[in-house]
Amino acid sequence: MRSTIFAFALGLLASTAAQADVTVYSAGPGSLINDLAKGFTAKTGIKANVFQATTGKVMARLEAESSNPVADVVISASWGTATSFAAKGLLLPYTSPNAETVPDFLKTDTAVAQGVAGICIAYNTKSGLPVPKDWADLAKPEYKDMVTLPDAAASGGTYSLVEAFAANDMNGVLQSIKDNGAIVAGANAAALNPVLQGSKAAVFAAVDYITLGAKAKGESVDIVFPESGTVVAPRPMMILKSSKNQDDAKAFIDYVLSEEGQKAVAKVYLMPSRTDIKVDRPLIGDLKLLSSEGAPARDAVLDGFKAIFN
The missing domain is CATH 3.40.190.10 (Periplasmic binding protein-like II)
Structure with a gap:
């Protein structure tokens, strides 16, 4: 028993x-x-x-x-x-x-x-503006006051891109889009929503899967991976x-x-x-990737971002 x-x-x-x-x-x-x-x-x-x-x-x-x-x-x-x-x-x-x-x-x-996730440019396909091919295109006159970007302190993807820009001496691109009227809108969704609504034309440092998900739901939006390189x-x-x-x-x-x-x-x-x-969809092997090797410490990267966007 x-x-x-x-x-x-x-x-x-x-x-x-x-x-x-x-x-x-x-x-x-x-x-x-x-x-x-x-x-x-x-x-x-x-x-x-x-x-x-x-x-x-x-x-x-x-x-x-x-x-x-x-x-x-x-x-x-x-x-x-x-x-x-x-x-x-x-x-x-x-x-x-x-x-x-x-x-x-x-x-x-x-x-x-x-x-x-890949970091990209998201653009409104009905904006009537030329499709951007690189980050610097968002500093052109036709995109004046029509660009948003997430806050590097709130978005891990934006931080990674800004970090890579710092490592590759590309902070001039950030300054040029700021001078062209780009605004920091908050986190990822806050930056994308005005583009979905049509009040803005493009997001600098958008997250690809979020944007592609919106496109699949019928929103007038698409993505571009910039020619000069991006981060994942x-x-x-x-x-x-x-x-x-x-x-x-x-x-x-x-x-x-x-x-x-x-x-x-x-x-x-x-x-x-x-x-x-x-x-x-584009995969890692399809992208030109920017290295972050040699980038400053996180606090210094964020301080540089704040200095540009006040």
């Missing part, structure tokens, strides 16, 4: 372990993380609990829970999160077998990109060393990097991290 009860108990524990939940904190599109969680559960039988918010709110929640960690996996909109967390020893080393075709600059031993913003996935469900967390990373998971990433107009996933 005892052996029967013992065997039953072991079976129950094994079943419980197999169905253990994984908790994912994610910045970025809510539809994406919800689709990934649903697909992961269907594939593995493991429930994925999701907290979706801005990167700032995700970081605040992690900080509030630091004495009793809850999250297993964190997905940020800023690669700087992965760098910072790794430096603090907060991350579990893991390399997914599905990361083989992810370029080296999109992965480390403790983080891998879920997908990648990888979205790192990380397993916290404090995770109590490390095997399930690894399985979640594997799923996101599977063909099915990467197609879900592409569905919201992000670039897949894997180079073997083909989608009908």
